[in-house]
Amino acid sequence: MPPSLTYLLGTHPCVSETFIGREIEALRRRGWILDVASLRGRSALAGQAPCGPLVAAALRHALPLLFRLPRLPIQLLRHLPQAAALAQQLRATRSAGIHAHFAHLPADIALLAARHAGVRFTCSVHAWDVFAQPPAAIRRRLLPAAAVCACSQAAADAVCAAGIDARRVHRIRHGLPLPEFVFAPDRAQRRVLAVGRLEPKKGFDLLIDACARLRGTAFSCQIIGEGSQRRPLEQRIAAHGVADCVTLRGAVTPDEVRRAMRAADMLVLPSRRLPDGDCDGVANVLIEAMALGTPVITTAAGAAGEVIQDGVNGRLVPPEDAELLAAAIGELLKDSAACGRLARAGRRTIEASFDEAQTITQLEAVLREPVPGRPLPSG
Numbered sequence: 001m002p003p004s005l006t007y008l009l010g011t012h013p014c015v016s017e018t019f020i021g022r023e024i025e026a027l028r029r030r031g032w033i034l035d036v037a038s039l040r041g042r043s044a045l046a047g048q049a050p051c052g053p054l055v056a057a058a059l060r061h062a063l064p065l066l067f068r069l070p071r072l073p074i075q076l077l078r079h080l081p082q083a084a085a086l087a088q089q090l091r092a093t094r095s096a097g098i099h100a101h102f103a104h105l106p107a108d109i110a111l112l113a114a115r116h117a118g119v120r121f122t123c124s125v126h127a128w129d130v131f132a133q134p135p136a137a138i139r140r141r142l143l144p145a146a147a148v149c150a151c152s153q154a155a156a157d158a159v160c161a162a163g164i165d166a167r168r169v170h171r172i173r174h175g176l177p178l179p180e181f182v183f184a185p186d187r188a189q190r191r192v193l194a195v196g197r198l199e200p201k202k203g204f205d206l207l208i209d210a211c212a213r214l215r216g217t218a219f220s221c222q223i224i225g226e227g228s229q230r231r232p233l234e235q236r237i238a239a240h241g242v243a244d245c246v247t248l249r250g251a252v253t254p255d256e257v258r259r260a261m262r263a264a265d266m267l268v269l270p271s272r273r274l275p276d277g278d279c280d281g282v283a284n285v286l287i288e289a290m291a292l293g294t295p296v297i298t299t300a301a302g303a304a305g306e307v308i309q310d311g312v313n314g315r316l317v318p319p320e321d322a323e324l325l326a327a328a329i330g331e332l333l334k335d336s337a338a339c340g341r342l343a344r345a346g347r348r349t350i351e352a353s354f355d356e357a358q359t360i361t362q363l364e365a366v367l368r369e370p371v372p373g374r375p376l377p378s379g
Helices: 015-029 052-065 072-093 105-117 135-142 153-161 204-213 230-240 254-263 284-292 322-334 336-353 356-368
Strands: 004-012 033-041 097-101 120-125 147-150 169-171 191-195 220-224 246-250 266-269 296-299 315-317
Touching (some): 004 015, 004 072, 015 033, 015 356, 033 072, 033 105, 052 072, 052 105, 052 135, 097 105, 105 135, 120 135, 120 153, 135 153, 147 153, 153 169, 191 204, 191 254, 204 220, 204 230, 204 322, 220 254, 230 246, 254 284, 266 284, 266 322, 284 296, 284 336, 315 322
Parallel strands (some): 004 033, 004 097, 097 120, 120 147, 147 169, 191 220, 191 266, 220 246, 296 315
């Protein structure tokens, strides 16, 4: 009988989380029967089931974190009808378990539903949900999980540091269907590309500063994405007088992102670590660009250093250093041979560690039987 599983996401579909969509489709191609639910978006749970029996469980879960996460009890009570509907769905579909993405509200709701329905709970963690959350909250959310999947070693280490048994924490990269990412490294368009949400941790303000330092060099820079920093970035472009070469394109489809990557000489992601600890993991745009043959420039603020060796398969510059960022961009604009070397080494890295055929096999092994016979704690 094909394995069955329910996925719970925060928002579905979500343009910035295409890696989750790829994961779901890859599992389905391998015969998994997946029900996908979310707290928001087209797949949002209707929340019409009786939720009275879950009130006490929600408060038991949230109250120990009250001083660290004071809004959590209210958030859980607001989403409790969805948790009840999810538990009802788990029983009706005879799902073998529930898998949440992000150790945040989706994990809270999935855990409540799993306990109520008596099924296994597993969770994937990524970046902000473990880097910017109190260790006590990570432990509370993930201690009952049969298994935790982390997409970077840094995320796995953060989970273990919070007190989760390392034997239940698995580092599994976000893989790519490599036949869809055709390697084509030859570029000579003098185009710099950045892709990501327009939020502080992405560091696009530093990219604009770097472009200003390259005034007099012929190139164009396009930043794809949307977010809270659009207006400040527009103002920065105007203040530097670089509107002739730096543009904010806004959000586009994944196919359009891929076309832009294929046309760019390099992809730049000058990410930073925020005061609360939030930072990128191994950003998916870096992996996609490397697969396509687009050299990447990023920082070691997050987990990119797990994958990228400076000068070997990409460029790593210090975070918060627009001058060195500008120097790295300028060097690649002038040296097509270096771009080619980085592109070829980058593709080899992706083939070795990010081939979806391998990463989905690893994920399947964890989801099928994370910890045989492990009971779900009741509180």
